[in-house]
Amino acid sequence: xxxxxxxxxxxxxxxxxxxxxxxxxxxxxxxxxxxxxxxxxxxxxxxxxxxxxxxxxxxxxxxxxxxxxxxxxxxxxxxxxxxxxxxxxxxxxxxxxxxxxxxxxxxxxxxxxxxxx
Numbered sequence: 779x780x781x782x783x784x785x786x787x788x789x790x791x792x793x794x795x796x797x798x799x800x801x802x803x804x805x806x807x808x809x810x811x812x813x814x815x816x817x818x819x820x821x822x823x824x825x826x827x828x829x830x831x832x833x834x835x836x837x838x839x840x841x842x843x844x845x846x847x848x849x850x851x852x853x854x855x856x857x858x859x860x861x862x863x864x865x866x867x868x869x870x871x872x873x874x875x876x877x878x879x880x881x882x883x884x885x886x887x888x889x890x891x892x893x894x895x
Contacts (some may be wrong), residue, residue: 858862
């Protein structure tokens with residue numbers, strides 16, 4: 779009678795062992811995914827920072843290219859004396875222009891008020 783219980787316990791032990799091995803594999807996979815997720819989060823944060831830097835540089839370049847001073851400096855049809863006069867007058871106008879960040883801030887506030895409506 780004792781031998782019949784052994785035959786029942788062997789398949790049960792095999793089933794439990796297989797389940798335990800599957801659980802161990804699952805845990806190892808979770809650990810690997812966890813470390814790769816942290817690496818990806820760090821990489822995304824770095825890329826966001828780089829993207830913000832590039833965007834700021836692009837905005838600066840756009841401001842330079844669309845400025846009237848840039849046009850005045852690169853106008854080939856003007857004589858040197860006329861070019862200097864035009865650059866000086868344009869530079870005075872651009873320096874007196876309102877601060878772009880203040881204008882952007884004011885516009886953002888107006889949009890926020892419209893959205894809250």
